[in-house]
Amino acid sequence: MEQSFLAYLRGRTRSLPSVAVGIGDDAAVLDFPINGQPTAVANEPGSGVLQQVACTDQIIDGVDFCSESQPLASIGYKSIAINLSDIAAMGATPTAALVTLALPAHNATEIAGEVYEGILEACGQFGVAIAGGDLSTYDGPLSINVTLLGTVTDPWLxxxxxxxxxxxxxxxxxxxxxxxxxxxxxxxxxxxxxxxxxxxxxxxxxxxxxxxxxxxxxxxxxxxxxxxxxxxxxxxxxxxxxxxxxxxxxxxxxxxxxxxxxxxxxxxxxxxxxxxxxxxxxxxxxxxxxxxxxxxxxxxxxxxxxxxxxxxxxxxxxxxxx
Amino acid sequence: MEQSFLAYLRGRTRSLPSVAVGIGDDAAVLDFPINGQPTAVANEPGSGVLQQVACTDQIIDGVDFCSESQPLASIGYKSIAINLSDIAAMGATPTAALVTLALPAHNATEIAGEVYEGILEACGQFGVAIAGGDLSTYDGPLSINVTLLGTVTDPWLxxxxxxxxxxxxxxxxxxxxxxxxxxxxxxxxxxxxxxxxxxxxxxxxxxxxxxxxxxxxxxxxxxxxxxxxxxxxxxxxxxxxxxxxxxxxxxxxxxxxxxxxxxxxxxxxxxxxxxxxxxxxxxxxxxxxxxxxxxxxxxxxxxxxxxxxxxxxxxxxxxxxx
Incomplete structure (x- = not known):
C-alpha cells in the first residue's frame, strides 16, 4: 500500500506550500526562513545553503518488534536509531527529537520508563536533544513514533x-x-x-x-x-x-x-x-x-x-x- | 500519569543537549544554527532572534475520537488543527507538518484516503506544507500523529x-x-x-x-x-x-x-x-x-x-x- 499511497499523496500535496525536498526521500528538506520570511524560491540541492531536515518513523509492537522477546530499552533505542539512519542518509547532522508513545493501559508508566531508557541512551550517544513529545494510553499495542530534526548543507538525495x-x-x-x-x-x-x-x-x-x-x-x-x-x-x-x-x-x-x-x-x-x-x-x-x-x-x-x-x-x- | 512522567523526563533530559524551550510548553523552541553550528548559548525568549517551534500531538480512535460516529475527514482535519492551536499559543507561524498514521489492517487505504482529505484541507487553509510522514497497518485502532514545525520571534511562553x-x-x-x-x-x-x-x-x-x-x-x-x-x-x-x-x-x-x-x-x-x-x-x-x-x-x-x-x-x- 505504502508506495502507491505516497504517489497519490505527492500529487495531492502539489497545491500546498512546498518544501525543498518533500515526500519520497529519507528525510524532508526545508529551507530556513530569511529574516522571518519563507524563502520565495526553494533552494535547490547543491546551493550551499544551510537547510533543515526532518524525518519521522513509527514502530509498533507485533509489526516492527516483539515486546515479549525483546527488551523495551532496546526498542526505545531502535526508535531513535532508525531515524538517525535516515538523517545520516541525507548527510545531515541530527539536532532534536520529538517522541510520541501510545501505551497499552496496563503497566503504562513502567513501559514508558523502560522505553525511555533506550531513547535517552541513543539521544545521549548522538547528541540529540529531546524537544518534546506526547503520551497516550489506549487499548492497543505499544507504538513509538519519533520525529527527528537536523541540519544539512547540500543534502544527499x-x-x-x-x-x-x-x-x-x-x-x-x-x-x-x-x-x-x-x-x-x-x-x-x-x-x-x-x-x-x-x-x-x-x-x-x-x-x-x-x-x-x-x-x-x-x-x-x-x-x-x-x-x-x-x-x-x-x-x-x-x-x-x-x-x-x-x-x-x-x-x-x-x-x-x-x-x-x-x-x-x-x-x-x-x-x-x-x-x-x-x-x-x-x-x-x-x-x-x-x-x-x-x-x-x-x-x-x-x-x-x-x-x-x-x-x-x-x-x-x-x-x-x- | 502524564504530568508526573513529564517531570521525570525533564530531569532525565538534563544531560542531553538542550533546546531554548523544551518539554512542558505548548511547543518546543529551537535555535536555528548560525553558520551551520548550533548556537553556543540558547537564545532566551525575548532575544528578538528568529527561532523554530515544533510540537506533536497524537489522537487515537476510542480515546480522542470515535470513528464510528465521526467523519474520518473531520478527524484528519482535527489532527492538524490541534497542533496549529499549539503553534498559535506560542505566537508562531506554522510551516510544515509530518503526518504518521497507524491504520487498522482492514480498509487501510480507504481510511488513509479519507483522513488525508481533512489533513489536506487544514494544511491548505493555514498554508502548511506536508513534509513527510509514515504509514503502518496493524492490529489496533486508527491513530494519527502530527508533528508541526513553525517559526517565531520571541515566543509566547x-x-x-x-x-x-x-x-x-x-x-x-x-x-x-x-x-x-x-x-x-x-x-x-x-x-x-x-x-x-x-x-x-x-x-x-x-x-x-x-x-x-x-x-x-x-x-x-x-x-x-x-x-x-x-x-x-x-x-x-x-x-x-x-x-x-x-x-x-x-x-x-x-x-x-x-x-x-x-x-x-x-x-x-x-x-x-x-x-x-x-x-x-x-x-x-x-x-x-x-x-x-x-x-x-x-x-x-x-x-x-x-x-x-x-x-x-x-x-x-x-x-x-x-
Missing part, C-alpha cells in the same frame, strides 16, 4: 546518482534480525567524515533490503547499476543464519531488511580516494560494490563479460515479501 | 505572565464536544494580528479546560489570578448542553476540554488598546476575564469585595475527571 559513479555500502549486510537490528549503529559519524573527504552524489539507508533500497535510489536517479555481486560484504550473522534458513549468505545480504547501513555513490576520483582510507580513518568499513550505468535496472557481470539482469528483493511494506 | 497583566480569552467556551471540537479554529490569524498590536506576556491554548489550562499557565509563571467569573464567555453549545447535562453553562465553560481557544496575558496599556478593537479588527472576539495577581491560585471576587478561592477543573490525562 536519492536522485543524485550519476552514470559512472562508484557505488559503496557501509558495514556488512544480512542477518540483522539475529540481533543487530535492535541496536543498529546509525552511520552519522561516517556521514560527517565522508562530507569532509568526498562529494557524495546520492545516498539511501538500507531499511528494507540492500537490493531493494539500492533499486529505489537508482530509480529516483533514473539510472541503473552494474554490480560486482561477489564484493557485497556479507555479515557473520548472515553466514550463521544461512545454516538453518535454507538461503545462502548472499541471499540474506541481498534482501534482508533492517541493516541500517548506507548505500552511497561518488565520482571515480573520490572513489579512489576513499578506497585508500582504512575503516578507522573513515569510522567504519566501506565496500565498493558496483558502478552506476545509464541503463536502468540491476545487472551483474557473468562469465564471458555478459550482463545478466538481477532483481531486487526485500521487505515491501503492506505486501508479502517478493 | 506559559511562564511569562506578570502581576498586573490583564487575562484575555478568545471566542466562547464550553460544549465543544457537541460538535465544534471536530473542526476547531486554531487561532493562528489572531496570533499574527496580536503580535502586530500588543506584547503578549504569556499564552496557552485550551485543550483540557479553561480553568485547568489557565491554572497551568499561571503555575508556570508562579502567579495567580483574580477572575471576573461573570465575564467568562459561554458558548451557545454550553447553554444547550446544560439543558440535559445537569451542569450549568458556566460549569461547562469552566471545565470542558477541546475548546482550542487561547488564553493570553498583556500589560494594562495593551489591554486597553485591545478592548477598543472589534472582533473583525482582531479576526476573532476576545474577552477580558481577570487580572494576574502575585498570590498563586485562582480567586473570584464575591459580594463585600472578599476573594474566594476557586478550583480548576477539566480533563486530566491518565486520570478520571476531577
Amino acid at each position: 536519492r536522485s543524485g546518482a550519476k552514470e559512472g559513479d562508484a557505488i559503496f555500502v557501509t558495514g556488512s549486510l544480512g542477518g540483522s534480525l539475529a540481533g543487530r537490528h535492535l541496536r543498529p549503529i546509525p552511520r552519522i559519524e561516517l556521514a560527517t567524515r565522508l562530507r569532509q573527504i568526498a562529494t557524495v552524489n546520492a545516498a539511501i539507508d538500507i531499511s528494507d533490503g540492500f537490493s531493494l533500497d539500492l533499486d529505489r535510489m537508482l530509480a529516483a536517479s533514473r539510472v541503473g547499476a552494474e554490480l560486482d555481486i561477489e564484493n557485497i560484504p556479507i555479515s557473520e550473522a548472515a553466514q550463521e543464519m544461512s545454516q538453518t534458513s535454507g538461503r545462502t549468505p548472499l541471499e540474506h545480504a541481498w534482501s534482508d531488511g533492517e541493516d541500517f547501513e548506507l548505500i552511497f555513490t561518488v565520482g571515480e576520483s573520490d572513489a579512489i580516494k576513499l578506497e585508500q582510507l582504512s575503516a578507522d580513518e573513515l569510522t567504519t568499513a566501506i565496500t565498493r560494490v558496483g558502478t552506476v550505468v545509464g541503463r536502468t535496472g540491476l545487472w551483474k557481470r557473468v562469465p564471458g563479460s555478459k550482463l545478466q539482469r538481477v532483481f531486487p528483493q526485500g521487505y515491501v511494506h503492506g505486501e508479502t515479501d517478493e | 506559559r511562564s511569562g505572565a506578570k502581576e498586573g497583566d490583564a487575562i484575555f480569552v478568545t471566542g466562547s467556551l464550553g460544549g465543544s464536544l457537541a460538535g465544534r471540537h471536530l473542526r476547531p479554529i486554531p487561532r493562528i490569524e489572531l496570533a499574527t494580528r496580536l503580535r502586530q498590536i500588543a506584547t503578549v506576556n504569556a499564552a496557552i491554548d485550551i485543550s483540557d479546560g479553561f480553568s485547568l489550562d489557565l491554572d497551568r499557565m499561571l503555575a508556570a509563571s508562579r502567579v495567580g489570578a483574580e477572575l471576573d467569573i461573570e465575564n467568562i464567555p459561554i458558548s451557545e453549545a454550553a447553554q444547550e448542553m446544560s439543558q440535559t447535562s445537569g451542569r450549568t453553562p458556566l460549569e461547562h465553560a469552566w471545565s470542558d476540554g477541546e475548546d482550542f481557544e487561547l488564553i493570553f496575558t498583556v500589560g494594562e496599556s495593551d489591554a486597553i488598546k485591545l478592548e477598543q478593537l472589534s472582533a473583525d479588527e482582531l479576526t476573532t472576539a476576545i474577552t477580558r476575564v481577570g487580572t494576574v495577581v502575585g498570590r498563586t491560585g485562582l480567586w473570584k471576587r464575591v459580594p463585600g469585595s472578599k476573594l474566594q478561592r476557586v478550583f480548576p477543573q477539566g480533563y486530566v490525562h491518565g486520570e478520571t475527571d476531577e
Whole structure:
C-alpha cells in the first residue's frame, strides 16, 4: 500500500506550500526562513545553503518488534536509531527529537520508563536533544513514533546518482534480525567524515533490503547499476543464519531488511580516494560494490563479460515479501 | 500519569543537549544554527532572534475520537488543527507538518484516503506544507500523529505572565464536544494580528479546560489570578448542553476540554488598546476575564469585595475527571 499511497499523496500535496525536498526521500528538506520570511524560491540541492531536515518513523509492537522477546530499552533505542539512519542518509547532522508513545493501559508508566531508557541512551550517544513529545494510553499495542530534526548543507538525495559513479555500502549486510537490528549503529559519524573527504552524489539507508533500497535510489536517479555481486560484504550473522534458513549468505545480504547501513555513490576520483582510507580513518568499513550505468535496472557481470539482469528483493511494506 | 512522567523526563533530559524551550510548553523552541553550528548559548525568549517551534500531538480512535460516529475527514482535519492551536499559543507561524498514521489492517487505504482529505484541507487553509510522514497497518485502532514545525520571534511562553497583566480569552467556551471540537479554529490569524498590536506576556491554548489550562499557565509563571467569573464567555453549545447535562453553562465553560481557544496575558496599556478593537479588527472576539495577581491560585471576587478561592477543573490525562 505504502508506495502507491505516497504517489497519490505527492500529487495531492502539489497545491500546498512546498518544501525543498518533500515526500519520497529519507528525510524532508526545508529551507530556513530569511529574516522571518519563507524563502520565495526553494533552494535547490547543491546551493550551499544551510537547510533543515526532518524525518519521522513509527514502530509498533507485533509489526516492527516483539515486546515479549525483546527488551523495551532496546526498542526505545531502535526508535531513535532508525531515524538517525535516515538523517545520516541525507548527510545531515541530527539536532532534536520529538517522541510520541501510545501505551497499552496496563503497566503504562513502567513501559514508558523502560522505553525511555533506550531513547535517552541513543539521544545521549548522538547528541540529540529531546524537544518534546506526547503520551497516550489506549487499548492497543505499544507504538513509538519519533520525529527527528537536523541540519544539512547540500543534502544527499536519492536522485543524485550519476552514470559512472562508484557505488559503496557501509558495514556488512544480512542477518540483522539475529540481533543487530535492535541496536543498529546509525552511520552519522561516517556521514560527517565522508562530507569532509568526498562529494557524495546520492545516498539511501538500507531499511528494507540492500537490493531493494539500492533499486529505489537508482530509480529516483533514473539510472541503473552494474554490480560486482561477489564484493557485497556479507555479515557473520548472515553466514550463521544461512545454516538453518535454507538461503545462502548472499541471499540474506541481498534482501534482508533492517541493516541500517548506507548505500552511497561518488565520482571515480573520490572513489579512489576513499578506497585508500582504512575503516578507522573513515569510522567504519566501506565496500565498493558496483558502478552506476545509464541503463536502468540491476545487472551483474557473468562469465564471458555478459550482463545478466538481477532483481531486487526485500521487505515491501503492506505486501508479502517478493 | 502524564504530568508526573513529564517531570521525570525533564530531569532525565538534563544531560542531553538542550533546546531554548523544551518539554512542558505548548511547543518546543529551537535555535536555528548560525553558520551551520548550533548556537553556543540558547537564545532566551525575548532575544528578538528568529527561532523554530515544533510540537506533536497524537489522537487515537476510542480515546480522542470515535470513528464510528465521526467523519474520518473531520478527524484528519482535527489532527492538524490541534497542533496549529499549539503553534498559535506560542505566537508562531506554522510551516510544515509530518503526518504518521497507524491504520487498522482492514480498509487501510480507504481510511488513509479519507483522513488525508481533512489533513489536506487544514494544511491548505493555514498554508502548511506536508513534509513527510509514515504509514503502518496493524492490529489496533486508527491513530494519527502530527508533528508541526513553525517559526517565531520571541515566543509566547506559559511562564511569562506578570502581576498586573490583564487575562484575555478568545471566542466562547464550553460544549465543544457537541460538535465544534471536530473542526476547531486554531487561532493562528489572531496570533499574527496580536503580535502586530500588543506584547503578549504569556499564552496557552485550551485543550483540557479553561480553568485547568489557565491554572497551568499561571503555575508556570508562579502567579495567580483574580477572575471576573461573570465575564467568562459561554458558548451557545454550553447553554444547550446544560439543558440535559445537569451542569450549568458556566460549569461547562469552566471545565470542558477541546475548546482550542487561547488564553493570553498583556500589560494594562495593551489591554486597553485591545478592548477598543472589534472582533473583525482582531479576526476573532476576545474577552477580558481577570487580572494576574502575585498570590498563586485562582480567586473570584464575591459580594463585600472578599476573594474566594476557586478550583480548576477539566480533563486530566491518565486520570478520571476531577
